[in-house]
Amino acid sequence: MAKIQAPVKKGETVHVSVADLTHEGKGVAKVDGYPLFIEGILPGETGEIEVTKLNKGYGFARLIRLEQASPERVEPPCPVYDECGGCQLQHLSYTGQMEMKYNQVRNVIDRIAKLPHVPVHPVLGMDDPWRYRNKAQVPVGLSGGRIVAGFYKKRSHEIIDMTECLIQHEESDAIIQKVKDVCAAHGVMPYDEQRHKGVLRHVMARIGYQTGEKMAVLITRTHELPNKDAIVEGIRAAIPGITSIVQNVNPDKTNVIFGSQTQTLYGENVIYDTIGGIKFAISARSFYQVNPVQTEVLYNRALEYAGLTGEETVIDAYCGIGTISLFLAQKAKQVYGVEIVPQAIEDAKQNAELNGITNAYFEAGKAEEVIPAWFKQGIKPDVIVVDPPRKGCDEALLDTILKMKPKKVVYVSCNPGTLARDLRVLEDGGYKTREVQPVDMFPQTVHVEAVAVLELI
Incomplete structure (x- = not known):
């Protein structure tokens, strides 16, 4: 094995100044041109670090002592921030977070998409970047003979017992603590x-952000829940006005959270919430955006980019439970949504019915298979909207878009790197990217969403 040629050795301590942040929020310092990635240090800061790992082209280090702090550094308000892996940016001011996320999108649009002239707008952030998540799910364990519930410690399966999480809705914290105590x-x-x-x-706790409805989900290894009736009564007494108590059974030895069987122990099997005037039924296992305030911001921009007049046929690839589809259906002639998860399609159909929307059709399957079949049936979209997972669009779907030649493509992305890669493919196939709008869906974390609009040349 070739020896790594680096200007530092493992275990060595060095003084560095930090020039940049990675997309994971780690500080980047260079020693004789060799990059070191360091957690917890910000651009403009200097400090003493210890080298912990060396790779061929880069290494990792830990911060021993901060020497000069950035004006953007803030004291993290969360007492377990240093231990918990849920947030990565609480030590960076919200202004600094917005700048980091903007740079992340701008850099990949320039470097990967090779589109330095395309406008990337300032990030749309939140007025209050705390307590925004409407869903919390935490593992339960035993520590020192007592039940604990909270997030895993960084890079471990040790549970940090937490009474509150500052990015979760307050009601979620209360539900988790009360369910733990009753059990x-x-x-x-x-x-x-x-x-x-x-x-x-x-x-798991789910909260209807606009409706105030509350769901508690107990995920168990066994079908039998000891003292089930007493537990249901205890939870109802501890959480006044709870809408739904659900049990999901996962008997498998796995790190997947949910099992395939779900039963309602009390109340409804769904709670309801609204985004932009559209009502959604949310079950224990529904995919539903965790930040409904920013979801409305993101979808309004997608709708604006689609430029609908009421005459258009729209295809929504990766439609989930129909959130974007139903937004678009208010302004389109007809919307077709496709999603690989059959349960999500059932939810989408139910949500269309719930809102009296009759111009939205949903089908389960792979977007790259269903959409070409629709094309053969004579469905010719004016606009295609894609909202893919982090890995980006399937290559076959991009090929299909280039064959179908819709006038517009609206690309909603949760990963700027794969967005930039796919924009390059669409550009090479005859589209022009008009603009990109980043949206901060997950304050205090490194994640950033973006929506881009492309037009056929």
């Missing part, structure tokens, strides 16, 4: 992943 009081043992024993694996 403990009735002798429900938490799941032990090493021995595959115990009952309670995870607790």
Whole structure:
């Protein structure tokens, strides 16, 4: 094995100044041109670091002592921020977070998409970048003989017992704590992943941001929930006005959270919420955007980019439970939505019915298979909207878009790198990217969403 030629050695301490942040929020310092990635240090800061790992072209280090702090550095308000892996940017001011996310999008549009002249607008952030998540799901375990519930410690499966999380809705914190306490009081043992024993694996809370409706989900290893009736009564007493209590059963030895069987223990099997005047039914396992305030901002921009007049046929690839489709259907002649998850398509159909929307058709399957079949049936879209997973659009779908030649493509992205890659493909196929709008859906974390609009030349 070739020896790594680096200007530093593992275990060596050096003084560095930081010039940049990676897309994971790590500081980047260079020693004789060799980049070191360091957690917890910001651009413009200097400090003493210890080299922890060396690779061929880059290394990692840990911050020992901060020497000069950035004016954008703030004190993280979360007491377990340093241990928990849920947030990465609480030590950076919100203005600094916006700048980092803008740079992240701008850089990949320039470098990967090779589109330096395309406008990338300033990030649309939140007035209050806290308490925005409407869903919380946490593992449950045993520590020192008592039940604990919280997020995993960074790079481990050790649970940090937390009474609150500052990016979750306050009601979610309360639901998780109350469910944990009620289960403990009735002798429900938490799941032990090493021995595959115990009952309670995870607790999930869902909140209707606009409606105030509340759902508690108990994810168990066994079908049997000891003292079930007493637990349901205990949860109802502890959480006044709870709308729904649900049990999901996952008997498998896996790190996947949900099992395939779900039963409602009390109340409704869904809660309702609204985004932009459209009502959504949300079950325990529904995919639903976790930041409804910013979802409306993102979708309004997508709708604006689509430029609908009421005469257009629109295809929504990766439609999920129909969130974007139903937004578009208000302004389009006809919308066709496709999604690989059959349950999501059932939810989409239910949501269309719930809102009296009759010009939206949904089909389960792979976008890259269903959309060409629609094309053969004579469905010719004026606009195609894509909102793919982090890996970006399937190559076959991009080929299909280039064959179908819609006048516009609106690309909603949760990964700027794959957005930039796919924009390059569409540009090479005859489209022109007009503009890109980043949106901060996940404040205090490194993630950034963006929506781009392309037109056929």
